[in-house]
Amino acid sequence: MESKNNIGLSQQIADAHERLQALKAESATPSLPPQVQANLQRAFRAQVANNVHINISGDNSLSLTRSGGRNGFAARLAPLLAVIAVMAGAMTMLMSAQQNSADNNDWQGAKTGHLSTPFIALKDIKLIALELNTTIVETQLSPMQLVRLGIPVNPSNTASAISAQVLMSDSGEALALKLDY
Amino acid sequence: MELKQEQQLLRQMRAGDEAAFNALYVAHASHLYRFCLLRMRSSDLAADVVQETFMVLMSPNCGFDALKGSLAGYLFGVARNLALKQDVVQNRFVAIDVALSDEDDAPEIEESLWTQATASPEAKLATAQSNDAVKQAIKKIAPHYRDVLILYELHEFSYAEIAQICGIDIGTVRSRLSRARGHLLKLLVSLQDA
Numbered sequence: 001m002e003s004k005n006n007i008g009l010s011q012q013i014a015d016a017h018e019r020l021q022a023l024k025a026e027s028a029t030p031s032l033p034p035q036v037q038a039n040l041q042r043a044f045r046a047q048v049a050n051n052v053h054i055n056i057s058g059d060n061s062l063s064l065t066r067s068g069g070r071n072g073f074a075a076r077l078a079p080l081l082a083v084i085a086v087m088a089g090a091m092t093m094l095m096s097a098q099q100n101s102a103d104n105n106d107w108q109g110a111k112t113g114h115l116s117t118p119f120i121a122l123k124d125i126k127l128i129a130l131e132l133n134t135t136i137v138e139t140q141l142s143p144m145q146l147v148r149l150g151i152p153v154n155p156s157n158t159a160s161a162i163s164a165q166v167l168m169s170d171s172g173e174a175l176a177l178k179l180d181y
Numbered sequence: 182m183e184l185k186q187e188q189q190l191l192r193q194m195r196a197g198d199e200a201a202f203n204a205l206y207v208a209h210a211s212h213l214y215r216f217c218l219l220r221m222r223s224s225d226l227a228a229d230v231v232q233e234t235f236m237v238l239m240s241p242n243c244g245f246d247a248l249k250g251s252l253a254g255y256l257f258g259v260a261r262n263l264a265l266k267q268d269v270v271q272n273r274f275v276a277i278d279v280a281l282s283d284e285d286d287a288p289e290i291e292e293s294l295w296t297q298a299t300a301s302p303e304a305k306l307a308t309a310q311s312n313d314a315v316k317q318a319i320k321k322i323a324p325h326y327r328d329v330l331i332l333y334e335l336h337e338f339s340y341a342e343i344a345q346i347c348g349i350d351i352g353t354v355r356s357r358l359s360r361a362r363g364h365l366l367k368l369l370v371s372l373q374d375a
Binding site: 023024032033036037043045047133 | 192199246248366370
């Protein structure tokens with residue numbers, strides 16, 4: 001009796017599975033109303049119209065929103081300004097480090113103002129590439145700030161600041177930096 | 182679509198390339214729509230949810246992180262959350278039959294039993310006319326079971342992907358899928374008997 005019930009259950013399972021497979025085949029390509037795509041395209045164009053895109057290099061395209069309101073330019077700059085304010089001050093250690101590295105040609109070049117580094121990623125490059133709104137801030141960085149960003153600095157140098165371009169995220173996080181000499 | 186190609190399209194879309202946005206839409210919209218159609222009770226609502234999902238994707242606040250999972254998984258997760266909100270708005274959670282609660286007597290059906298069974302010839306013949314009945318049965322299953330069932334059986338997502346989409350762990354995906362099959366079976370049998 002139990003065996004008969006089991007056969008019945010397995011048959012029901014098989015039938016249900018078959019019906020799901022049939023449904024899967026039937027609903028493989030439902031077509032969305034065309035106005036959905038049209039609406040989205042309109043929204044996309046409107047959004048793009050409010051953005052200006054800055055190419056920094058190669059395939060990295062960075063956008064800076066122009067529009068006002070909560071996500072506007074001023075609102076986006078606020079965290080950047082805060083970071084710049086924190087950064088204002090130190091700038092010394094790295095230049096001193098250069099002076100103490102007489103054998104290092106790059107640093108010598110840096111001292112004479114002929115060199116700049118490529119952008120140095122401060123976090124995973126894949127995460128940087130996915131940032132939606134980024135901007136580049138030109139600033140002066142102290143050795144302590146460079147240390148905080150994970151850039152090695154000669155600890156015996158504490159005096160000078162160094163020019164840098166910092167790639168900032170929408171939330172004010174430093175994503176990458178380029179040192180200019 | 183390959184992950185690398187998808188990442189490239191996403192970058193281009195974020196740089197303002199409409200063609201890239203269209204390519205992503207074409208790649209994912211119909212799958213999302215199929216999911217929403219099976220999950221919701223109105224095709225208009227399903228289309229709205231798909232549209233909202235892509236609005237989230239193009240938003241500057243889009244939280245997609247390629248390190249956490251695929252874009253398809255992210256989009257299905259967004260669509261599911263939007264659909265759940267719609268459920269709440271329309272008070273559909275209370276419509277769940279008491280018989281479909283966690284404590285009911287629906288059998289749990291394991292993967293091996295489910296996939297190895299062979300349908301009867303009568304069932305094969307009947308399936309062509311019974312898709313509507315299956316859809317109705319799926320819609321009667323509680324949402325937390327129904328989503329897992331649709332994502333696994335009809336969209337072929339892996340357990341891990343479903344875990345990401347639904348925000349649950351893989352063990353829970355397994356148990357919900359097993360129970361969802363049991364509920365579906367029970368509903369189909371009752372429909373057949375009726």
